[in-house]
Amino acid sequence: MLLDETIAAISTPQGEGGISIIRISGSNAMEIADKIYVSPKGKKLTAVKSHTINYGHITAADGTILDEVLVSVMKAPHTYTGENVVEINCHGGIISTKLILARTLEAGAVMASPGEFTKRAFLNGRMDLSQAESVMDIIGSKTSLTHTIAVNQLEGRLSKEINSIRDKLLSLLAHIQVLIDYADEDLEPLSDGEFLALLDESCSSMKKLLDTADRGRLIQSGIMTAIVGKPNVGKSSLLNLLSGEDRAIVTDIEGTTRDAIEEYINLGDIALRIIDTAGIRDTDDIIENIGVDKSKKYMSEADLVLFMLDGQKELDENDRFIMDNLDDRKVIAIVNKTENGCAFDPQLIADKFTNTVMFSVHHSRGIEELEKTVKALFDMGSIGTDNSNIITSIRHKDALINALGYAKAAKDAFENNIPQDMISIDIENAISSLGEIVGLTVNEEVVDKIFHNFCLGK
Numbered sequence: 001m002l003l004d005e006t007i008a009a010i011s012t013p014q015g016e017g018g019i020s021i022i023r024i025s026g027s028n029a030m031e032i033a034d035k036i037y038v039s040p041k042g043k044k045l046t047a048v049k050s051h052t053i054n055y056g057h058i059t060a061a062d063g064t065i066l067d068e069v070l071v072s073v074m075k076a077p078h079t080y081t082g083e084n085v086v087e088i089n090c091h092g093g094i095i096s097t098k099l100i101l102a103r104t105l106e107a108g109a110v111m112a113s114p115g116e117f118t119k120r121a122f123l124n125g126r127m128d129l130s131q132a133e134s135v136m137d138i139i140g141s142k143t144s145l146t147h148t149i150a151v152n153q154l155e156g157r158l159s160k161e162i163n164s165i166r167d168k169l170l171s172l173l174a175h176i177q178v179l180i181d182y183a184d185e186d187l188e189p190l191s192d193g194e195f196l197a198l199l200d201e202s203c204s205s206m207k208k209l210l211d212t213a214d215r216g217r218l219i220q221s222g223i224m225t226a227i228v229g230k231p232n233v234g235k236s237s238l239l240n241l242l243s244g245e246d247r248a249i250v251t252d253i254e255g256t257t258r259d260a261i262e263e264y265i266n267l268g269d270i271a272l273r274i275i276d277t278a279g280i281r282d283t284d285d286i287i288e289n290i291g292v293d294k295s296k297k298y299m300s301e302a303d304l305v306l307f308m309l310d311g312q313k314e315l316d317e318n319d320r321f322i323m324d325n326l327d328d329r330k331v332i333a334i335v336n337k338t339e340n341g342c343a344f345d346p347q348l349i350a351d352k353f354t355n356t357v358m359f360s361v362h363h364s365r366g367i368e369e370l371e372k373t374v375k376a377l378f379d380m381g382s383i384g385t386d387n388s389n390i391i392t393s394i395r396h397k398d399a400l401i402n403a404l405g406y407a408k409a410a411k412d413a414f415e416n417n418i419p420q421d422m423i424s425i426d427i428e429n430a431i432s433s434l435g436e437i438v439g440l441t442v443n444e445e446v447v448d449k450i451f452h453n454f455c456l457g458k
């Protein structure tokens with residue numbers, strides 16, 4: 001990528017709509033736009049004030065009008081990319097946008113690659129790498145929770161925390177370097193206690209962040225949730241209710257579902273990758289049995305098990321078999337079909353499972369309670385309302401694991417009286433790993449890979 005090139009792309013989704021935007025960024029953005037833009041009074045975009053919107057037309061090479069437009073002119077450096085930016089608002093539609101984009105290219109712009117506008121924002125120091133990554137997370141958000149986390153990251157909350165840990169480690173490094181380089185000078189070094197305390201603080205801040213990574217993963221990719229239970233309790237009915245469509249076949253015949261069905265759904269502001277499974281029971285049917293084996297596998301692998309029971313029937317050996325095999329799992333027991341009460345004492349279930357929800361798919365009753373319970377079980381209730389950061393990116397998690405490993409090694413070395421210049425290598429490595437998160441110490445290949453996943457025009 002050459003930063004001295006001026007780039008252009010369509011920044012809005014392709015298709016029919018109210019408006020579309022063609023974005024141009026680079027030092028020649030205004031000059032290029034002037035070659036294809038005509039204002040009623042002949043004004044030039046190179047001459048207008050920054051951050052203004054200008055009415056006019058985009059014309060073809062022979063002067064034919066291609067569309068009526070509003071053109072935003074934003075001069076560097078206070079723009080998204082930090083460069084001169086022109087945004088042409090034209091009528092939404094495939095042809096208008098393509099024709100105008102083609103005109104910008106004829107006029108000297110080059111086609112932007114995916115994420116290139118944001119990459120330039122990063123390279124020009126408008127945002128750090130974790131902020132740039134959050135832009136894509138905002139665009140790709142499927143729940144308000146992922147959106148909140150991404151917006152916080154864009155606002156720099158994560159960067160601030162990472163930089164503050166980095167600063168602590170940098171002060172330790174400075175301390176060691178002073179000791180080594182000016183050993184004979186009368187400097188006031190940190191006491192061993194102070195040195196260790198700072199190192200400890202850094203380790204525990206990193207550990208605290210890392211502890212959020214599991215939750216972050218679940219929030220970002222959805223909690224893998226298996227609905228299990230004996231046949232006919234209403235598992236497929238629950239999947240259909242939560243997904244809002246007739247996804248799975250529902251009948252009153254036991255053993256209706258043979259194969260697992262997976263759907264991505266939003267339960268309030270949490271995402272679930274929900275799997276409807278075949279009812280678990282002893283059966284001689286070969287096909288059903290394969291399904292039952294799959295159900296058992298999901299039961300043992302899912303992040304969350306929704307164990308469903310039929311509130312209109314007494315508990316039986318199939319229920320008990322499942323109950324006995326859920327000991328080490330995160331489970332919410334759902335007693336379904338309770339619109340007219342429950343055929344067994346619900347306490348029998350509540351005694352075994354702390355989280356029990358009385359439910360009726362037919363009456364859509366219990367959904368809110370279910371949502372509340374899932375949130376509590378995964379400690380997601382306070383996200384967005386408190387100020388803590390959540391690690392949702394595997395790249396950030398890996399960098400933190402490395403940084404913490406180096407910081408711990410430095411601590412061990414310090415406690416074992418290893419020479420200080422050896423300790424400084426570990427601290428330098430920890431600083432460098434943290435720098436990868438915000439993009440201070442990251443190589444070009446990694447940066448390219450990150451932005452390659454962006455959408456065109458962003």
Ligand SMILES: Nc1nc2c(ncn2[C@@H]2O[C@H](COP(=O)(O)OP(=O)(O)OP(=O)(O)O)[C@@H](O)[C@H]2O)c(=O)[nH]1
Pocket residue numbers: 229230231232233234235236237238249250251252253254255256257258277278279280336337338339359360361362363
């Ligand atoms: N009364 C009542 N019936 C329900 C409720 N939910 C589901 N059912 C009925 O229970 C029967 C079984 O529902 P399914 O969703 O197919 O049950 P399942 O657990 O998927 O069954 P298998 O696929 O055979 O394991 C159907 O006749 C549903 O209409 C409910 O809340 N109340």
Ligand SMILES: [Mg+2]
Pocket residue numbers: 235236237248249256257276277278279
């Ligand atoms: Mg079913």
